[in-house]
Amino acid sequence: MELHNLGFDHWFERQLPTSLQKGCGVARVCAVDRGIYRVRNGSGEIPAELAGRLAYTLKSPDELPCAGDWVIVSYYNDDAAALIQQVLPRKSFLRRRSPGDSRAIQMIAANIDTAFLVQSCHFDFNPNRLDRYLAMAADGGVTPVVVLTKTDLIDREDLEQKIALVAAMTTAEVIALSTVTGTGWEALGPHLVAGQTACLLGSSGVGKTTLINRLVGRKAFETRAVSGTGEGTHTTTRRQLVVCSQGALVIDTPGMRELGLADAGEGIEAGFEDIAALAARCRYADCSHGGEPGCAVAAALQNGELAAQRYANYCKLKKESAYYALSSLDKRKKDKAFGRLVKAVKKRKDR
Known part of the structure; x- marks a missing residue:
């Protein structure tokens, strides 16, 4: 080859x-x-x-x-x-904060053209986690495609509601498919071009292994049943690149539930396209959306154009990314200051 x-x-x-x-x-x-x-x-x-x-x-x-x-x-x-x-230098990448360590970065994959963000329509459908995946893809310059699996386990109305919810979150393409009925598989074709690389991101149990086995054209990996609570079992224990039957390359990854973002400021803005578009209409360019006059974001929250939960997710990820961007010294100072505040509060309670 x-x-x-x-x-x-x-x-x-x-x-x-x-x-x-x-x-x-x-x-x-x-x-x-x-x-x-x-x-x-x-x-x-x-x-x-x-x-x-x-x-x-x-x-x-x-x-x-x-x-x-x-x-x-x-x-x-x-x-x-x-x-x-x-x-060699990376053209694009997917990364997260290392689990359990807010200061270290863990690379997931590099030189990716398309990230398939896989969510199950059964137990694992989680818009909050999808927000993080979208920000992660934007941070690394990777084109996201949302893949909803196990569509055969829900009715048509429920599926349409989930598709509409995702469409309200992102302009990324949404593909709904089922390994049981075979529906939706043709929509993956344009994203699986010979010589280009895709990556599968999703929690354990969402169907990534079944998906990659079908793309490869053979049973390259073992699959296991999902528990009654919807918790998946880790069947992929390492990140690896495989060649699909049509010549495209796919990187499979272990299931990830902990998705701490690194310094992904611009990625968050790109991942929350709707909020970025609203912010561009604010009266002041440096609007903090905290009560300034002419704030388009506040107006959208008030009239229902922007969901409160989605804005809360945006604020949480912005705060998380900003904290990570602090220098190690600033982090230590901030942690010490917080520790002193906690001690002071405890002393007041003890009096």
Whole structure:
């Protein structure tokens, strides 16, 4: 398989150094699992590990190779294994704050053309989480497509209501499909172009594994039943890139319920297109939507054009992103100040 079939285009060619050292080549990271890598080149897929020099010079975890990255590797063991020497710049990416650590960034995938934001119409339909996925895609310059699965488990009226709700949140295309009836699958075709890369994002149990098995044209991954409470089971434990039957590339990801946003200010604005459009009509360019005269956002909230819950989600994500953007020193100062406030309140209560 040629590199261009794996997504290597002129943009990436321009990121290469003037010349490569003897024994080195370009490959794409196709699997990451707890620090263990697999890369794919024109000859096939081989195991890889970080070169010591690269591991020593990395400044933060988000600089580590992730699924979809293009890397320069040096081969050994008769080209049966490789050392990752350099990670090429990323054209686009999907990232989140590392679970349990508000200061670290976790890369989900890189060099993605389309993000399929998968939500089940049964238990897992969650507009609040979808807001975060949309902001995440906008933050990394990835085109989102909302995919509603398991449409056979609800009636037509309920499905139309869910589609209308999503359409009110975003201008992204909405695809409703069912693996049981086969409806909706043809709508995925235009987004699965040979040499382009898509990524599946969604919680466990929404049908990502079933979806990717059908796209690949074989049972590449095991599926498991969803519990009676709607909780999914993690069937995908690593991020990996696979080639579909029509030549498109798809990165599958483990189910994610914790989606802390990194510094995604512009991504949030793009993810909340309706609120951004309203804000553009405010009397003052620096309107905080907190009571200023001529505020279009406040007017939309009052007349019902903008749902209060959606605006609350917007404010929450803006605040979360702004906090993450603070320097580590400012964060420590803010945390200490909050700690002093809590202690002061407790002292007053004890008197």
